Amino acid sequence: MKEELLREIIPLTPSDCFTIFSRIKSEFDFPLHHHEEFELNFIRNARGAQRVIGNHIEEIGDLELVLVGPNLQHGWFTHRCKSRKIEEITVQFHRDLFPERFLHRNQMSALRTMFERSLRGILFPAKATTALMPRLKALTQAQGFPSVLDLLTLLHELSVVKPITILSDIAFTPKESIAYNSRRIHRVMEFINGNFQKTASLEDAAAIAGMAPVSFSRFFKTRTGKTYIDTLNEIRVGNASRMLIDTTQSIAEIASRCGFNNLSNFNRIFKKKKICTPKEFRETFNASGVRTFI
Structure with a gap:
């Protein structure tokens, strides 16, 4: 298979x-x-x-x-x-x-x-x-x-x-199951989770880590196995998924609130990460069961 x-x-x-x-x-x-x-x-x-x-x-x-x-x-x-x-x-x-x-x-x-x-x-x-x-x-x-x-x-x-x-x-x-074991990475992840609705640029993250952008980019990928931008997009998509389930806000509103300034870019990244469009994701969860967040 x-x-x-x-x-x-x-x-x-x-x-x-x-x-x-x-x-x-x-x-x-x-x-x-x-x-x-x-x-x-x-x-x-x-x-x-x-x-x-x-x-x-x-x-x-x-x-x-x-x-x-x-x-x-x-x-x-x-x-x-x-x-x-x-x-x-x-x-x-x-x-x-x-x-x-x-x-x-x-x-x-x-x-x-x-x-x-x-x-x-x-x-x-x-x-x-x-x-x-x-x-x-x-x-x-x-x-x-x-x-x-x-x-x-x-x-x-x-x-x-x-x-x-x-x-x-x-x-x-x-x-990837091994913990990051890095205070710098943990500080950066806290920064992303607190600022994903905004620009949250690589340069800002590098400053949080106290590193030059190029060095930080290499360091981040070595420690996490992913690029900074990919990680940022994953956190944005995760929060967008939550809002699609928990709210009745429009997809455009959710995209904007999760840091995507371009709706078509949001739809493209969401489909790449979730193998379905935001609309399909919302419809599937509304029809297929009950999800509770604690």
Whole structure:
């Protein structure tokens, strides 16, 4: 099977803890992709569909729960699935939601180990999935601070589940999953997230990092694997996606509020990043399920 590998820009902002998306659908129609966030994916009633995690390919049964780490390619495909009522619940959360210093506390060791293993993809056993299914479904209705505690509790319970199945080979662990480990990069990312609605030029970012623009450009790409402009556009598209879901503002208004001065340029960059136009993205989410941001 040959699929285009898409870098998905999900509509989580730095102010969010996580997003949860619940829907009933008749097929899997999203291409092979990866993103910087952790993803916990629950699927029911999709026997015969095909799961791809890293270099692992397998036909799935009636029930499954998988945790995918940052930047690990993954996707589910209709394959031989005949069901017209596939149930899917997807939880996505920032990789810095649980900081390294927090995860290195003694009480967090199981959680830290699970996150490390998720860089190769984790399949949880059906018995544990069945037991935790009510908690996962309740999370789709939760709000505010208690929902964050509910997520932490769910992840803790998953971290002590045995046995689990590690899906992808260790050689396939994405290099992009490694933290930036640079104060300069973190300062620049804070600058982008606070100023993406404006010009946020490379020269401004270089000044934040205390470097000449040419040197900064090389440094940024070496540390992040992406150019500064591509990163800026990804953050703008992510925020635009959020506004397309959460507001009724026009596409032109959203483009302008997310730093795109040219509507046709916004449409072009959005389609390149999301494999659909802003209008198609909004229509799809309005029709296919319920996404909640916490």
